[in-house]
Amino acid sequence: MTDAPVASSGGGSTTAPGAPVLDVDPGIRTASSPKIAPWEERFTSYDVEAFEVPRGREEQWRFTPLRRLNGLHDGATADGEVAVTVRSGFGDSASDDLGGVRVEHVGRDDARIGDGGIPADRVAAQAWSAFPTATVVTVDQPRSDDEPLTVLLEGPGVGKTAYTHLQLRLEHQSEAVVVLDHRGSGTVAANLELVVGDGAKLLVVEVHDWADDAVFVGAQHLSVGRDATIRHTSVTLGGDLVRLSPTVNYRAPGGDVELDGLYFADGGQHLEQRLLVDHTATHCRSRVTYKGALQGAEGDKAAHTVWVGDVLIRKEAEGTDSYELNRNLLLTDNARADSVPNLEIETGEIAGAGHASATGRFDDEQLFYLMARGIPEAQARRLVVRGFFGEVIAKVRVPALRDRLEAAIEAELEAIGN
Amino acid sequence: MSTLEIRDLHVEVETESGPKEILRGVDLTVNSNETHAIMGPNGSGKSTLAYSIAGHPKYTVTRGEVLLDGENVLEMAVDERARAGLFLAMQYPVEVPGVSMSNFLRSAATAVRGEAPKVRHWVKEVKSAMTDLEIDPTFAERSVNEGFSGGEKKRHEVLQLSLLKPKFAVLDETDSGLDVDALRVVSKGVNDYKAQSDVGVLLITHYTRILRYIAPDRVHVFVNGRVAESGGPELAEELEANGYERFTSAAAEKEEQPA
Numbered sequence: 001m002t003d004a005p006v007a008s009s010g011g012g013s014t015t016a017p018g019a020p021v022l023d024v025d026p027g028i029r030t031a032s033s034p035k036i037a038p039w040e041e042r043f044t045s046y047d048v049e050a051f052e053v054p055r056g057r058e059e060q061w062r063f064t065p066l067r068r069l070n071g072l073h074d075g076a077t078a079d080g081e082v083a084v085t086v087r088s089g090f091g092d093s094a095s096d097d098l099g100g101v102r103v104e105h106v107g108r109d110d111a112r113i114g115d116g117g118i119p120a121d122r123v124a125a126q127a128w129s130a131f132p133t134a135t136v137v138t139v140d141q142p143r144s145d146d147e148p149l150t151v152l153l154e155g156p157g158v159g160k161t162a163y164t165h166l167q168l169r170l171e172h173q174s175e176a177v178v179v180l181d182h183r184g185s186g187t188v189a190a191n192l193e194l195v196v197g198d199g200a201k202l203l204v205v206e207v208h209d210w211a212d213d214a215v216f217v218g219a220q221h222l223s224v225g226r227d228a229t230i231r232h233t234s235v236t237l238g239g240d241l242v243r244l245s246p247t248v249n250y251r252a253p254g255g256d257v258e259l260d261g262l263y264f265a266d267g268g269q270h271l272e273q274r275l276l277v278d279h280t281a282t283h284c285r286s287r288v289t290y291k292g293a294l295q296g297a298e299g300d301k302a303a304h305t306v307w308v309g310d311v312l313i314r315k316e317a318e319g320t321d322s323y324e325l326n327r328n329l330l331l332t333d334n335a336r337a338d339s340v341p342n343l344e345i346e347t348g349e350i351a352g353a354g355h356a357s358a359t360g361r362f363d364d365e366q367l368f369y370l371m372a373r374g375i376p377e378a379q380a381r382r383l384v385v386r387g388f389f390g391e392v393i394a395k396v397r398v399p400a401l402r403d404r405l406e407a408a409i410e411a412e413l414e415a416i417g418n
Numbered sequence: 419m420s421t422l423e424i425r426d427l428h429v430e431v432e433t434e435s436g437p438k439e440i441l442r443g444v445d446l447t448v449n450s451n452e453t454h455a456i457m458g459p460n461g462s463g464k465s466t467l468a469y470s471i472a473g474h475p476k477y478t479v480t481r482g483e484v485l486l487d488g489e490n491v492l493e494m495a496v497d498e499r500a501r502a503g504l505f506l507a508m509q510y511p512v513e514v515p516g517v518s519m520s521n522f523l524r525s526a527a528t529a530v531r532g533e534a535p536k537v538r539h540w541v542k543e544v545k546s547a548m549t550d551l552e553i554d555p556t557f558a559e560r561s562v563n564e565g566f567s568g569g570e571k572k573r574h575e576v577l578q579l580s581l582l583k584p585k586f587a588v589l590d591e592t593d594s595g596l597d598v599d600a601l602r603v604v605s606k607g608v609n610d611y612k613a614q615s616d617v618g619v620l621l622i623t624h625y626t627r628i629l630r631y632i633a634p635d636r637v638h639v640f641v642n643g644r645v646a647e648s649g650g651p652e653l654a655e656e657l658e659a660n661g662y663e664r665f666t667s668a669a670a671e672k673e674e675q676p677a
Contacts, residue, residue: 364475369512369562370522372472373578374500374529383525387516387561 044118048075048129051122060121063306063338065270068241070161070187070215072123077130080156082164082188084135087150090179091400094150101149101176102138108165112136116167116193117221117247124219124245127163127189134165142175145203148398149176155184155214162186167193170200172225177203177397185211190218194232198225198252204232205396209408210239217243224284226252233396236263236271237408243272250281250317261290261307262392262405264412267300267334274308277324279317286311288324291392293385295412296334303335313345313353321351328359329388331381331413382413420487420503422448422586422618427482429463429470440466442643443482448586450616455629455654458640459662464622465509467640468590471620472506473499486586501530503585507575507592514562519574520544522562523581530582547580551607569600576607583611588620593628605631626658641665 045051054061054073066073086103087094106113113134119125137151156162170176174197196202210216216239222230236242248257263271277286288309296303307326328337341355362384370380389409396402429441440463448454458464470477471484473496483490491499514522523544528534535543548555551573563571572592579587589608593601609632611617621632629637629651637653638645639662646665647653 363512365512366514368474368496369508369514370526371496372500372506372508373522373526373582374497375525376497376529377495379525379529380497383517383522384514387514390516 042120044120045125046114046119046128048122048125051125054122060274063272063308064243065241068215068270069123069217072126072161072187072189072215072217075126076161076187078132078162080160080162080186081132082156082162082190083152083154084164084166085152085154086135086137087152088147090148090150090398091404093400098149099143099147100139100141101143102136102140104136104138105133106136107133110134110136112167112169112195113165113193115169115195116223117249119191119219120247121219121245123189123217124191127165127191127217127219130163131165131191132163134167136167136169138169138171139174139176140171142173143177145177145397147177148401149178151178151180153180153182153190155182155186155188155210155216158185158213160186162188164188164190166190167195168202168204170196170202170228172197173199175201178205179398179401180204180206182206182208182210182216185213187215188217190216192218192220194220194222194230196223196225196228196230199227200225201229202231203397204230205398205401206232206234206244207401207405208234208236208239208242208244210242212238212240214239215241217241218245220244220246222246222248222257224248224250224252224255224257227254228256230255230257231260231395232258233260233262233392234273235261235405236273237412239269239271241270241272243270243274245274246276248275248277248286250279250284253282253284255281255284257285258287258289258395260288260392260395261292262389263290263292263305264409265292265294265303265305265335266412266415267296267303270304270306272306274306274310275324276310277312277322279311279313279320279322281317283319284317285321286324287322288326289392290326291389292326292328292337293331293388293412294328294335294337295331297332298334300334303332304338305336306338307357308340308342309355310342311344311353311355313343313347313350315346318347318349319351320347320353322353324355326357327388329385330359330361331385382410385409385413419616420450420585420618421485422504422620423485424467424471425483425485427467427470427484428480429466429477430480431466431477437478439480440477440643441470444644446638446645448618448620450585450618452636453612453619453621453632453634454636454638455621455623455634456638456640457623457626457654457657459666460624462640463643464624464640465590466643468506468588468620468622471499471504471588472496497529500582500584501532505579505582505584505587507572507579507587507589509591509594511563511566511571511575513564513566515564517562518559519562520558523578526578527581544581547577550580550610551577552603553577568595569597572596572600572604573607576604576611580607580611583615584617586618586620587611588622590622591624592621593623593625601628601631608632626654629654639665641668
């Protein structure tokens, strides 16, 4: 990663081949500056018809290639289902003995559905209106870190469309490590509710390891109780188009949320992350660290990633401590990374707030340094990329998953002959 | 016994106003067990010489050759040069975030030695080399050069020298930015490696200070992209007393002569 980053705010920064490297101080907006997003009017509804069909000009949709959504934004009917399997453990050691964890399949009339949050865009509302049954996974006591829960979500298959709904509930003072493993083919829109009770602690890793044809649009609703902790890591590797929109709502003071992300886009892939951290309670903390690598082979369609990080510190959210960061590493010329950090602060009584965004090419000086010590070029590149993602991967508490992610990154690098 | 031979080396860099020639015909031969000091004013091309030998992509060789035991290293990739036995201690070592020093050292040693060092032996070897250079063991788990002070970076360059055991080492202003204590530690590291090997050293420096710790066999005055004068250690003493003026004005006069 170069130390001469492209950084910007509000209007966003785009780095494409040949773009000049700018060095802009990403300013912090205060209540007196023009609104950067219609926060107060952020519209939410369960009713799909309450949202206009997006045309592509809307702020929410301006980066997304709507044609590739296979109609998710325009009433596509489901002709398949997402298979949801919950197991204890991860990988080879997983078992069906869930201990005290409760798994229920319920309708949308279940009183708990919606505890996490309400859809804020048409695709999320569509998924809400169209899912066949919702899966509710409830943890009511602390589980050991060594016993992660794995939820496997499998796409409906090539050419099929499905809507799905999953809620993870952590009751007061409970703890769990959860892996959400997304695989398979097809077109899927989903809502995920993470409802974390007072004093509870959830470590969740969401892995998007889709087949090449898959289209996935997901809204993640994080609802944080008093003194609750969420560590959410999102890993996006596969799929033709993946768009994730995590929203953090603090229900009470003392919540502590870290959102980490890792995405790796190849030629033709569109990987989009749109985050909103809405600080509505006092003395809450948020940290956002997203890192992306892009590589489009020559002659291929460009690899494209989008990261939009909105942090809003409302007037009543005194004592907030917040920082967000996005870094993108362009491994080849045929790649485009959009990065838009937004920070809006409506109170002066905060503990800290900041943001940073940088997009750069592979640093030739790092490569030279490693090679000057005898390390062959391909290995030197792998070391640098592994180092770039290191801090995100280190936070994944499931060793077998960490190994799988490292292997997946190696495989990505080998794919274009690095 | 090895020889590093630089013959008529011409090197240019790309600038906003087109290519600019920095090295204008460098001739220099270093043998095993010899230490050559290259001294010159700022901008004379000393560092360009160092980076050109190592193969930095910024520099384009337009003429000449660099032979290591008769093999032209200019035809080798950067990593091949290192594996052939060349080492460059950089003036500004590069930070590589997320790559631990221990992972880096082991990767480099494996590449240069052609096989992975045995773990138990390796741990001991690194530990003892770090102790000699007064490097705190916690540095092994830190990212390569990240957040290191100037002195810490230079110590780590010499640590790599002692672990990678090159035939020829180019030390590019290893003394710059060091206080007396750090200079003493770094010089001792270089001298220890000299004592236990047949290394040939090309010591590039602006000041004579480091030559009090690392004794040169030959001293070359580098001006305007070439060697202006060569001599024994007494040449360094003259530079200490009189500076570079005699050489820079002579070079300027020479430039003005019609070709």
